[in-house]
Amino acid sequence: MDIIKILSQTFSLKPEYSQNIIELIDEGCTIPFIARYRKEAHGTCDDTTLRDFADKLTYLRSLEKRKEEITKLLTEQGNMTPELAEQVEKAVTLTELEDIYRPFRPKRKTRASVAIEKGLKPLAELIWAQNIKQGTLLEVAAEYINEEKGVNTAEEALKGAGDIIAEIVADDKAAREVLRDFLMQKGELVAEWVEKAETAKTYETYKDYHEPLFKMPSHRILAINRGEGEGALKVTLRVNDELCIGKIEELYLKANPVTHEFVKECIKDGFERLLLPSLERELRNMLTDRANEQAIKMFELNLKPLLMQPPLKGKP
Secondary structure, eight states, X not given: OOHHHHHHHHHTOOHHHHHHHHHHHHTTOOHHHHHHHOHHHXXXXXXXXXXXXXXXXXXXXXXXXXXXXXXXXXXXXXXXXXXXXXXXXXXXXXXXXXXXXXXXXXXXXXXXXXXXXXXXXXXXXXXXXXXXXXXXXXXHHGGGOBGGGTBOSHHHHHHHHHHHHHHHHHHOHXXXXXXXXXXXXXXXXXXXXXXXXXXXXXXXXXXXXXXXXXXXXXXXXXXXXXXXXXXXXXXXXXXXXXHHHHHHHHHHOOOOTTTHHHHHHHHHHIIIIIIHHHHHHHHHHHHHHHHXXXXXXXXXXXXXXXXXXXXXXXXX
16 A cells, blocks of 8 residues: 555645655654644645644554454465455455455354354355255255254254355445445434433433434434433434345345245345344444544634633733
C-alpha cells in the first residue's frame, strides 16, 4: 500500500508535503507545532487538516499491519490462495478486510463446527453448490451416515449440513457487504421503554421511539445508548426480513428443484440466527463511534470561545 500516495490524494497535497508531515509526526512533533512552526514543510495546512491527516495515517498503518497479520494467519492455516491474496491486498477498509478473513477465523464451538467434526462439511459443500441433478437430498445425505461420529440418520446428516451452510451464509463477504448497506439505508432503530427501571423517567421521551438508522443524529444515538446501559430502554434493529433474505437469495440461490427449498431455508436460518445479530452489533458500534466523534467536535466548538475570552473585562 502506497500510504503517501493515498494521503496526498485524500488531502490534495504534494507527495513531498505528505512525506514531510509523516516524518514530523514520527519525530514526535505535535499538530499545533507542525501547523505553526513548520509551514514550509506542508504548504501551510491548518491544524484541522493536519489532525485529520494524522488520524488517516494511523488508520492506514493499522490497515497495513492487519493485512500482514491476516496474510500470515491464512498462510499458516494453509488457506492462502492467489485470489485471497489479491482480495487482501486490494482491501481499502478494516471492515472489508475483516469480512475477507471472517470465514477462516477460529471460532468457538458452534452448531456448524460440531457438524464439521462429524464429517458433514463435504455434504454441505455439495448441497451449497446446488448442482445435484438426481434423487433427493435424503438419499444424498444417507451416504454420510456415520454412527461412530454421531450421525445416525440421513435427517441428522442433512440438519448438520444445514447448520454449516447457515454459517457459510453468515460469513460470506458479498452478503455482508450488500446487507450492511441495505440495513443502514432501510433499517430502523426501535427503543422499548422499561417503565419499572430506576432511571425510566429520564428516558420517557423514547417511549415509542423508532427512527431510520441513516437519519439518527449523534446526540440521540448517545442518549439511547445511555438509556440501554441503565436498563431503561431495550433497543433493537427493525428490518424487513423478507427483503434482506431476498438479497442473499439473489446472490446465491439457484433454480435447482432438488436443493432449492433446503438451501432457501438455510439462507433464512443463517440470516436470522447469525448474520442479522452480527451486523446489528457492527452497525450500532459504527454509529456510536461516529456519534462520539461528533460530540467531541461539538465540545471543541463550545470550548473555543470560552478559552478565547479575556480573563478580565477590557484586558486581552
